[in-house]
Amino acid sequence: xxxxxxxxxxxxxxxxxxxxxxxxxxxxxxxxxxxxxxxxxxxxxxxxxxxxxxxxxxxxxxxxxxxxxxxxxxxxxxxxxxxxxxxxxxxxxxxxxxxxxxxxxxxxxxxxxxxxxxxxxxxxxxxxxxxxxxxxxxxxxxxxxxxxxxxxxxxxxxxxxxxxxxxxxxxxxxxxxxxxxxxxxxxxxxxxxxx
Numbered sequence: 001x002x003x004x005x006x007x008x009x010x011x012x013x014x015x016x017x018x019x020x021x022x023x024x025x026x027x028x029x030x031x032x033x034x035x036x037x038x039x040x041x042x043x044x045x046x047x048x049x050x051x052x053x054x055x056x057x058x059x060x061x062x063x064x065x066x067x068x069x070x071x072x073x074x075x076x077x078x079x080x081x082x083x084x085x086x087x088x089x090x091x092x093x094x095x096x097x098x099x100x101x102x103x104x105x106x107x108x109x110x111x112x113x114x115x116x117x118x119x120x121x122x123x124x125x126x127x128x129x130x131x132x133x134x135x136x137x138x139x140x141x142x143x144x145x146x147x148x149x150x151x152x153x154x155x156x157x158x159x160x161x162x163x164x165x166x167x168x169x170x171x172x173x174x175x176x177x178x179x180x181x182x183x184x185x186x187x188x189x190x191x192x193x194x195x
Contacts, residue, residue: 004048007101008058012039014097024060033069034083036061038090040069042098078124 015035016022023036036059042048043055044066050058052066059066076087 004050005054005058008043008048008050008055011042011094011098011101012058014101015039015094018093018097026060030083030086034086035090035094037069037072038087038094040066041073041091042094044070078121 012023019031019035021027021032023032023039025032027033039059040052040055040061043050043058044052052063052070055061055066056063061069073087073091076084078084
């Protein structure tokens with residue numbers, strides 16, 4: 001593990017020399033964070049296999065920053081925009097540096113090959129198509145349920161009208177007691193009206 005840390009620090013020194021900057025600086029400019037993220041990604045993969053905390057110490061970052069940097073590289077591999085192209089450019093540069101440093105040992109696990117990237121992109125597109133189809137199916141189902149709901153509401157209203165149904169008031173009217181009292185006071189027995 002100590003050898004991997006030393007090798008990672010040497011690779012960092014090579015990258016810093018090559019770029020003419022120090023990636024351990026706290027600078028957030030694109031020229032700093034993209035190569036820093038790529039190194040975070042590389043240092044956690046074979047042949048380095050460093051822990052995120054160790055990579056954080058080497059690059060003067062918190063382990064959570066290392067995790068986010070790895071995610072940024074993984075996500076960038078599947079995209080086709082300017083930033084993603086920059087990530088891919090740095091990946092290929094740093095792959096050459098690592099290969100040269102290791103004396104052309106087999107470090108194919110360090111970085112994905114172009115075929116692997118293409119396969120993963122196709123797989124991601126396929127999964128996206130499946131997800132889109134599921135979303136369309138679900139939205140169609142929701143629309144059908146909403147239509148059924150409207151039809152049922154209309155049928156309920158029609159049945160209420162046919163049955164002469166009146167909705168009950170939720171608030172009590174102060175006049176109801178008086179009306180009920182008048183009805184009790186005004187009653188008829190055997191055709192004779194009493195007040």
